């Protein structure tokens with residue numbers, strides 16, 4: 001795995017950003033938290049439309065986080081029904097850490113990228129820090145099979161990203177969306 005400077009950006013809805021920021025504030029207790037990211041990846045554009053909360057059965061630890069898998073799957077089904085949003089990635093906090101994906105994070109993402117049933121070309125990782133002076137710091141990363149890099153974040157109103165879309169061609173005829181798998185984070 002190598003990193004290189006990112007020139008690409010990602011769009012995130014105000015609602016998704018609000019969920020991430022308000023949930024991340026709970027990590028002031030020193031425990032990680034997180035959830036799934038749902039939206040659209042057209043190849044050129046990536047839009048995060050919805051961010052999941054961790055769910056009632058999430059396991060939060062100081063250097064580890066497991067989201068509630070059933071809860072994540074219900075969110076994914078609801079988002080698919082609502083606006084054809086798909087599971088495109090994950091967000092979680094690093095209360096003490098550097099805001100880069102850890103080796104455990106990358107291993108988890110790579111398992112998804114290599115799973116033929118999920119048909120991921122890339123995976124979005126949002127990592128959130130709590131900084132005493134700057135408050136909540138949100139970073140976004142794009143992970144491919146052999147590299148990852150940081151993305152700049154755009155947010156705000158953007159009809160092209162926020163509006164409902166038809167399913168991408170690859171999903172036409174499919175009854176359901178890509179279903180979130182188990183995740184492991186550090």
Ligand SMILES: [Zn+2]
Pocket residue numbers: 092093094101102105185186
């Ligand atoms: Zn992590």
